Amino acid sequence: TQLLEQSPQFLSIQEGENLTVYCNSSSVFSSLQWYRQEPGEGPVLLVTVVTGGEVKKLKRLTFQFGDARKDSSLHITAAQPGDTGLYLCAGANGWQLTFGSGTQLTVLP
Amino acid sequence: DAGITQSPRHKVTETGTPVTLRCHQTENHRYMYWYRQDPGHGLRLIHYSYGVKDTDKGEVSDGYSVSRSKTEDFLLTLESATSSQTSVYFCASNPGTSPGELFFGEGSRLTVL
Numbered sequence: 001t002q003l004l005e006q007s008p009q010f011l012s013i014q015e016g017e018n019l020t021v022y023c024n025s026s027s028v029f030s031s032l033q034w035y036r037q038e039p040g041e042g043p044v045l046l047v048t049v050v051t052g053g054e055v056k057k058l059k060r061l062t063f064q065f066g067d068a069r070k071d072s073s074l075h076i077t078a079a080q081p082g083d084t085g086l087y088l089c090a091g092a093n094g095w096q097l098t099f100g101s102g103t104q105l106t107v108l109p
Numbered sequence: 110d111a112g113i114t115q116s117p118r119h120k121v122t123e124t125g126t127p128v129t130l131r132c133h134q135t136e137n138h139r140y141m142y143w144y145r146q147d148p149g150h151g152l153r154l155i156h157y158s159y160g161v162k163d164t165d166k167g168e169v170s171d172g173y174s175v176s177r178s179k180t181e182d183f184l185l186t187l188e189s190a191t192s193s194q195t196s197v198y199f200c201a202s203n204p205g206t207s208p209g210e211l212f213f214g215e216g217s218r219l220t221v222l
Binding site: 041045048 | 113140142144149150151152153154157159167168199201203207208209210211212213214215216
C-alpha cells in the first residue's frame with residue numbers, strides 16, 4: 001500500500017498569514033493532486049501536478065511537486081476565512097487514487 | 110459538476126443487517142469509485158470500477174461488495190454490517206482523461222449500531 005503523509009494535521013491561523021502544507025511519500029506517483037473539502041460535501045479537485053519540480057499557481061495558492069515525484073507542498077499566501085477547509089493530497093497509481101489523511105485548515109477573521 | 114448523486118444520504122442500521130448504497134452519475138464517466146472517510150484516515154478506497162461489470166478491490170475491501178450493471182450506476186453492498194463500518198461513504202467518477210481527476214458525490218453517512 002502506498003502511503004501519503006500530510007503535515008500538519010491541523011492548522012489554525014489568522015487572516016492574512018501565509019502557510020504551507022506538506023504531503024510526503026516513500027513512493028513515486030505518476031501524478032499528484034490536491035483536493036479541498038468543505039463540511040458535508042465531497043472533495044473538489046484544485047490542481048494536478050505531473051512533472052517533477054513542477055510549480056502551479058492558482059490565485060493565492062502555489063503547488064509544487066518534488067523533483068523525485070514523491071512529495072508535494074501547498075502554499076497559501078495571505079490566507080482568508082474562505083480558505084478554511086480540509087486539504088487532501090492524492091497520488092495516482094494507474095487509475096487508483098491514494099489519499100493522504102488531510103490537513104484541516106482554519107483561518108480566523 | 111459531474112452530476113453524481115448518492116442515496117441514501119443518511120442511514121442508521123443494526124449490526125448484521127445488509128445495506129446497499131447507490132451511486133448514480135449522469136456524465137457517462139467510465140471509472141467509478143467507492144471510498145470511506147474516517148477521522149485521521151482520510152479517504153480510503155474500497156472498490157472501483159473501470160467499466161460495466163468490471164470491478165477491482167481497493168485498500169479496504171473486506172466486508173464490501175460492489176456491482177456495476179450499467180455505466181451510470183455503481184452499488185456498494187455491506188452483506189452484514191458491523192460497527193466498524195460506521196463511516197461516511199463517498200462515491201466518485203472519472204471520465205478517463207486523467208487518473209487524478211475525480212468528481213465526488215456528497216457522501217452517505219452510515220451508522221451501524
